[in-house]
């Protein structure tokens with residue numbers, strides 16, 4: 294989001310430069326127009342035919358004077374104007390501006406932006422007409438509606454990714470808007486026409502198995518442009534397919550495709566992101582809030598406010614963890630260091646920007662700013678855990694569409710134990726303290742798909758849970774995910790607290806759920 298804000302500021306500067314260029318170009322054209330107009334004015338009705346009238350014209354001294362002025366000084370100015378390219382300076386200035394900040398955006402960035410829109414549409418089950426209208430329920434922020442060209446770009450990208458159901462939806466909308474724009478005569482000059490929309494629509498329609506509709510669309514293309522590339526081959530091919538196998542059989546295939554994609558968005562993860570999850574009633578009955586001091590003098594005056602969000606596995610929400618001013622300091626320190634979250638490219642040692650985790654992250658050590666030590670201390674105080682061995686504070690910022698797919702925070706799955714020892718001397722990530730440093734206007738919940746739990750970000754609150762059973766094995770019920778941000782920007786800080794030194798604060802046991810003496814936590 295902070296990046297998007299920089300980009301918006303840049304876009305304003307770019308448009309201002311372009312306005313200047315347009316103004317200068319207009320002045321230039323006005324002068325040239327004036328040069329031509331003066332000619333017509335001076336010679337009036339005689340301006341049509343030089344051979345007949347040159348003698349009459351030349352006989353007046355004022356005309357002779359004007360002729361000389363026109364051909365000397367005026368022409369010089371016209372020539373100078375016509376040979377200077379005002380745009381080049383502007384373009385150089387724009388490129389300099391852009392290279393100073395993010396670097397120029399490219400097609401990959403556009404793809405990312407398109408994917409974010411479809412991810413939101415899919416997760417929150419919003420139909421494309423609503424997305425395109427620029428108004429989202431639950432948010433007061435609105436945007437200008439999408440044009441047919443923009444809907445076409447969204448559809449085209451989906452088709453290229455092989456998501457033909459979404460491609461069909463967006464391309465159909467592009468078609469509808471195209472006709473509407475034409476009727477209302479508001480079509481902007483556009484590099485694509487109706488046939489391009491119909492062509493991708495017929496392609497994705499065919500891919501989904503609706504051969505008779507793909508044929509109908511191809512016939513419409515042929516009507517508009519009989520010479521359109523491959524249209525005859527497509528028509529012949531679809532006709533042959535339909536002769537060999539009737540549409541009823543293809544239709545079954547289309548239904549199957551539809552079911553697969555339909556099912557996904559009604560999956561647990563998406564339903565939880567939409568807030569449709571239902572907690573187990575027996576768990577819900579036992580949840581309550583309480584305050585805790587761990588008998589620490591520091592906390593006597595202001596005990597920790599704890600809300601139980603789930604029981605077994607126990608998940609807590611700790612309230613009022615930091616002051617707003619501290620969170621703003623953490624964000625401003627982090628902003629200088631945020632980098633796009635990376636994962637290792639499968640089968641290589643290279644890093645690549647992760648699709649499963651779209652956010653910007655930075656690990657902050659205590660040397661970068663005193664506020665980081667204050668935050669670490671506070672986390673130690675409210676969790677009553679030993680903070681000598683904990684990872685550096687990780688700050689993450691998710692922009693619109695930013696998300697983190699379902700994952701475990703701990704390393705110690707059975708697979709890891711059998712194959713390698715990656716948690717070293719510090720032990721595994723015993724607990725996660727996930728602090729929300731912003732409210733999120735819509736979307737961005739943290740969800741636990743195995744226990745049907747949704748936690749909503751609230752600035753200054755933190756989710757806290759143990760990733761390991763008492764016997765040290767990973768608790769797979771802690772699988773969790775960060776839902777895509779629909780409107781707004783989400784800031785979190787993560788503290789992963791390792792096993793080492795916790796023998797007193799949270800002793801281990803022989804059984805996964807060994808009961809231990811009370812230290813405030815399970």
Ligand SMILES: O=C(O)CCC(=O)C(=O)O
Nearest residue numbers: 697738739774775785787
């Ligand atoms: O963003 C969230 O809500 C979850 C983040 C998370 O699970 C992580 O960073 O490990």
Ligand SMILES: [Fe+2]
Nearest residue numbers: 700701702773
């Ligand atoms: Fe996590």
